Amino acid sequence: MLDIEEPVADVSLVLVVDELDAESLSGALEAVRMAPGLREVPMTIVHQPGVDVGPVLEQTTDVRAAVALPEVELAVMERVLGATTKYACVAVLPRPSKVPAWTRKVVREVNRLEQLPLASDVPLLVWAGSCTRQTVAQYVNQMLARQEVEPGSLLAAYLGRLTLAAANPLLEAVDPQDGDLEVLAFFAAQFVPGMPEPPWRFRIVLTGPSGDVVRSEPIRLTPRIDSHGKVRWEELTTTLSLRTAGNGHSRFIIEVDTEEPLLRLRRNLRPRRGALISARTVHMPVPAAQGSNSGAPVTVRYLLHTTGDGSAAFITSQIGTGWRAKVRWAATLLKKDAGFIFRGRKRRQMRWLRLVRLVTRPFFARRKIWLIGERTDTAQDNGVHLFAHMREVHPERAVYYVIDRSSPQYDRVAKYGNVIAHSSWQHQLLMLHAAVLANAYSIRYLIPASWGAGSYTRHLVWRVGALRVYLKHGVHLSPNSVKRGTTGYDLCLTVMPGETAALRASSGYDEQLVEVGMPRYDALTPTPPSRTLLFMPTWRKYLVTKVLDGAEEGEEPYEGSAYERFMTGFLESRRLHDLLEKYDYRLTFLPHYNMASRFEGASVAGERIQLANADDVTFQDLIRGCDAFITDFSSVHFDVAYVGTPIVYARFDEEDFETKHSSPSWFDYEADGFGPVVRSLDQTLDAVEDLLERGCEPDPFYAARVDAAFASRDQQNCARTVAAIDSHVAQR
Structure with a gap:
């Protein structure tokens, strides 16, 4: 049994303090000082420059250093890697009342690691449940960069356990495959992009009331592209055999693949919204030779679901033959309905809807x-x-x-x-x-x-x-x-x-x-020339989009933005109006749905520039009817290209858009675009003038790009969509 009363040796503490925690710093330090097991442990406090810890530090000699840096995570990692002790523990400052429980975790974890022959060039990070995922991710990145960690080694298993403890492992999807489950999981550890490949392995397990029913082979983490285009080692894919799982209810578990009992760790796989919102009863016919010794055809049925607070993913499965298996499954679902409908007073509306169904x-x-x-x-x-x-x-x-x-x-x-x-x-x-x-x-x-x-x-x-x-x-x-x-x-x-x-x-x-x-x-059929240009920019999620709204976190004022300056300059441009007058064209401006309120009653240079209202006219009619199209980044330019209309890309705030609104794109406007790319108001007006001078005739160079880009350019898109949906419905 581990002794948590004896002081642990060779460990350093790094406490992270924010502005709110500063008020309880004195009490927390006192609680740490009095905690069994952590007496005389060297401590470092890391805080942001605006946090005043001076009065507290004057009253104690336990703190070896106080570091004030804007980059808190960087400061934390410097202290961990620079520690002269064998172990280092990082904690976001616990409340005084939480210190005893946290202390026990620290002591237990240090004593656990002390029993293992772990050789490391840097201090071993002690997980006590109170440091951030970013800290663990930074530490692992540094560990893998500074020394070679062999797959299958104790050090690899230690890092696997550390990352699993800090991560938020999520079940993203399950797919049927000949009686098996194809499982897609997201490790959600916030690893550093460019980190070396993790040498540890995991297993995904289905466990039931009587123990494990299915265990995967060891799984390595694979690259996953995040929403900002960064590549991180955070994807897990594997196959689980439902044919061997039998009938009943099982829970999805992820565990570290190791033979060392002291490094074993299991966590629930929490279902993501996408996994739950696509859940339904799935029927998988299994070839008789694989599913039954009797030779009778077998059907594997399963249902993904969750319970309670949604912290775990469950699967109900059944293997059976003929109508009896079908009836048993229907009874299982009916039992779920009855249990939900008649249980307690909570979720009254959902219970009522299930009954109505x-x-x-x-x-x-x-x-x-x-x-x-x-x-x-x-x-x-x-x-x-x-x-x-x-x-x-x-x-x-x-x-x-x-x-x-x-x-x-x-x-x-x-x-x-x-x-x-x-x-x-x-x-x-x-x-x-x-x-x-x-x-x-x-x-x-x-x-x-x-x-x-x-x-x-x-x-x-x-x-x-x-x-x-x-x-x-x-x-x-x-x-x-x-x-x-x-x-x-x-x-x-x-x-x-x-x-x-x-x-x-x-x-x-x-x-x-x-x-x-x-x-x-299908509605994009060309119309006779209308002597109209169409201007359709997209929106900016980082700007306050509605006139009376205040800025929320991450939003910037619309007024004075590059977006506002370009829109105002373009719509009020005297040169633009003169060009339209000279060549006898009109320009229609249709703002994005999310920005429409910004342009109600907007000022324009003259009567040849008009604002359209999406409630009065469909944008397909505008697209079909225009002779040329001007946009910034709107994907509607593909619709316009589909018709064969010339395009101008006015990418006036390219850096802001690509860093604050979108992520990297597979589509290169310079190499793949269907028209010239311009980046200022003057260049945009120059491109418009070029279009008008040639009567808005398509440029053969860009027309060839359009022909190469689309797999089909016909009026059968709806028919293909219906056929695809019907095919999937028939497979259910």
């Missing part, structure tokens, strides 16, 4: 209901185009469009019929029985307003089991922001090979990507 299920059993939408108040993008196609080509199908009844765009879609008011009783009822949910922006826009998104995800999604289709609203120029673990789509449309490859490399999606084009492309 059970009672009304017989009336919807044979109907394949599709719910399609965009934002709650719009009908102008891929959603409405797919819906119109379905109503015209497949009027017999139960396909509905969901939109706010008060939306100015309601009448635009009402003419097709089967339009239901968002959050109405009809909308809620159909959501309980939908086979397909398809949206151009996010499936969350289809959730009724009175349903909490979290409760819906946890208590209804898996029971309804609708296919989730992301119709999207443009080509993904920055695919790093799309992650399967947060979005959980069953089907994601792509337009061209470059986009598909970029998403496959960074998103966690693979077979879910279908290169069918976008439904709205």
